[in-house]
Amino acid sequence: MRFGMPWPGAGLAREAEQAGVGAFCTGDFVDHDAYLTLAEMAAHTERALIGPAIAYAFARTPYAHATALRQVHAQAPDRLFLGLGSAAYRINRDWFGVPADRPVDRMAETVGAVRAWLHAENGERVRYSGEFHSIDADVRAPVLGRLDIPVLLAAFNKGMARTAGRVADGVIGHGLFTRSWWNDVVRPAVEKGTADSPRPAPPVEHGWIITAVDDAAPERAIADARRMIAFYLTVKTYDPFVAHHGWEEPVARLREAFRTGDTDTMAAAVTDEMLAEIALCGTTADAKAALARRAGSLPRDVGYFAPPSFLVNGRRRAAYARSSLALIDAVPTAA
Template sequence: MGVVVGMPWPGAEVAAEAEQAGVGAFCTGEFVDHDAYARLAEMAGSTGTAQIGTAIAYAFARTPYAHAAAVRTLAARAPGRVFLGLGSGAYRINRDWFGVPADRPVARTADLIGAVRAWLQAENGERVRHQGEFYSIDADVQAPVLGRVDVPILLGGFNAGMAAATGRVADGIIGHGLFTRPWWEDVVRPAVGKGLAGVDREEPHLEHGWVITAVDDAAPERAIADARRMIAFYLTVRTYDPYVAHHGWEGPVETLRAAFRAGDTDAMAAAVTDEMLTAIAVSGNTSEARQMLAAKAGALPADVAYLAPPSFLVGRRRRAAYARASLALVDAVPEPPA
């Protein structure tokens, strides 16, 4: 089976066109203006066959109970189609926005997944039990509302530590839009493999991932600039410094971070080199984008690749236009390497 083409949720109207065009998965992230589970409910009611899930929901913003209750509700509405993708989120967001502890994120996330599973796998009449370092549950639910729910739990993993955790405790990994062939092959997949060592799994470990995609036949240069700006915005975060060093991109990244501090988004985009753009994104006109995508064998996740419009300083109408334009790329996604 080849790579399933997906996209971040583009709204019901575009999603209907996308399913007809062969898009087989939709995901939603979340931010201050959109809740992951509320949007997932919209996805459940507006799609027929596609996989749907969070990629990602903020792991520590909710209790394990809240994650599991939402998943139970939505899995009943879209049986066999829902997956749960969790991500630790930035330390400052957890501290300053959510007011929750987020130290030791790898261990904390692993424990949370165990607690969520306890709620999802509980049968009627059983106590829900989980005893971990960060989460302790001993719930006697005296109502016939439980029963095992088998929903894949994926974990957003960027650096090697979290990627290894996905192998140990999750059903799959969700790759970031910055991922390149070297990062998948040199860092992420080896780390996942180490995490999987000694783990008894019946099902294969899944790979989902985002691919920055901006296609516009009428204004290809603007699409390319939007892709560059999205890459630059991501790379302002120092969490990704090991990634930057792995590619030897310290010079351009120093320049784009200085531009970001000065509020010069055009200079941010200009600092993204052609090498960086080609390694990370798919952009330009349809013909160029199809060629770029076809050349990405090994740079794409093995199971689901989300063709993701840029969001930094890109309005909703243009994101919707990029989503529609990306439908012309569905048949250009290469098969994963053997």
């Protein structure tokens, strides 16, 4: 497994790549754009894989996804991947003003339409015909040529995981993923999708890993990891995950605390079992021991060791990112 990180900025990224970080990812939110950050990543790295994990799939047209990748590919050839996520229904409706019904079917078509632009050869029309996307572009300028950039899907539940196996090149796991969720839910669904796919190569696995290491203040790191887990679990989309693990009671408590703005009680509701199954946190020694214990709960190909972001300021996130570099040597043994 490659040791990856969410993009930590140009200064720390140079240090991280020299230390052995093999992949960086970026994403979308209201204050940052996945593809603008991807261009920064290309300019300030030399060898690492780089890509969105994830870009909001429906916030842009397939054309917009593909053209951004084409431009960055010229600067970082053979290092790109594209991770797409459907985002929540309300985000699509209320933030982007785009339809997002039937997200699994819509995502499958989006992958096909993005690939139509990425695989387009000079002198050929770019064509794709589906229910949600229809493309028939005669591009006369000699700027095309096939790009085989891997397309991955953020897949939490079975439907999207199966679609990732069927139409994409792989899957991106959420920071909540446990050994059981990977092995009992996500991987079997991806395999079912792969059985329906003509793709010869097996799907790849990327995934996020909540990581908070602080040798000077390990209790604060643990509290930040608990708070991050609690914040994620306020989302009802993850109810099948909660039920699968039998965590309904603590999740009910943390959701009630979230409604009242009591973030300390939110964190306290995350049990020791939940923390051990999901996060790497505490001292460096604690995190290394957790890595060795959690080999089966890690993605097979690329893991993004991600600092908590909920109520954690930029300075502390950067400190967590730098501290996580001490885990690089432990990753091959864990994986």
